[in-house]
Amino acid sequence: MATGLRVLIVDDHTLFAEVIRSTLERLGMVVVGSVQSGRHGLEAAVRERPDLVLVDIGLPDESGLAVGSKILEQLPETKIVAVTSLNDPKAVAEAMRLGFHGYLSKNTPVERFVTSIQAVMEGEVVLPKAVAGPAAAPLSPEDREAALLIRQLTPREREILALLAKGATSEDIATGLGLSPNTVRTHVQNILMKLQVNSRLKAAAFATRHGLVQPERRRG
Numbered sequence: 001m002a003t004g005l006r007v008l009i010v011d012d013h014t015l016f017a018e019v020i021r022s023t024l025e026r027l028g029m030v031v032v033g034s035v036q037s038g039r040h041g042l043e044a045a046v047r048e049r050p051d052l053v054l055v056d057i058g059l060p061d062e063s064g065l066a067v068g069s070k071i072l073e074q075l076p077e078t079k080i081v082a083v084t085s086l087n088d089p090k091a092v093a094e095a096m097r098l099g100f101h102g103y104l105s106k107n108t109p110v111e112r113f114v115t116s117i118q119a120v121m122e123g124e125v126v127l128p129k130a131v132a133g134p135a136a137a138p139l140s141p142e143d144r145e146a147a148l149l150i151r152q153l154t155p156r157e158r159e160i161l162a163l164l165a166k167g168a169t170s171e172d173i174a175t176g177l178g179l180s181p182n183t184v185r186t187h188v189q190n191i192l193m194k195l196q197v198n199s200r201l202k203a204a205a206f207a208t209r210h211g212l213v214q215p216e217r218r219r220g
Helices: 015-025 039-049 064-074 091-097 110-121 141-150 156-166 170-176 182-197 200-209
Strands: 006-010 030-035 052-056 078-086 102-105
Touching: 006 015, 006 039, 015 030, 015 110, 030 039, 039 052, 039 064, 052 064, 052 110, 052 156, 064 078, 064 091, 078 091, 078 110, 102 110, 141 182, 156 170, 156 182, 156 200, 170 182, 182 200
Parallel strands: 006 030, 006 052, 052 078, 078 102
Antiparallel strands: none
């Protein structure tokens, strides 16, 4: 049991949040806060530095996916798990691309919910079995390794990687993002190092293969 685990709950459904809070505290975990908006969630995460954040996707002020991404940018060691009433394969895939560590349905039985949290803290990626499509399939060793590498990228590095995959040059990226050529060069070097590849072409292929960028559709 993950006794002493520090958890932040970001969910505007107060009844669900209270049930989860009481369950986790009964099991010896420490709920450092339970907030109802994305803004307060980010503030609480930065202030409390929890081990785990449970974030509802449908927050009143912004998407929980965006909130989780912002938290990961500032607290890369924190585990983020999306919690939602809807099992949407697209949302699951997006959560994985953003570096989330799990995606749980609010309909999940409490016992399984807790064991899923434990699995996440042990390094596993937890997805709902009820979701149809590729996102629900067990991750292969290659996908699991890729997910770990992707989580090391900052949002800016992902943005630059997506542009590289679309064929943009360093000059194009610098101009488009308002960055200096040296800054772009540093970001690209960091991307190559984090993805463990030795060329921009391989980084672009990695991005396309693992869903970080969608291939361009031909017009006409």
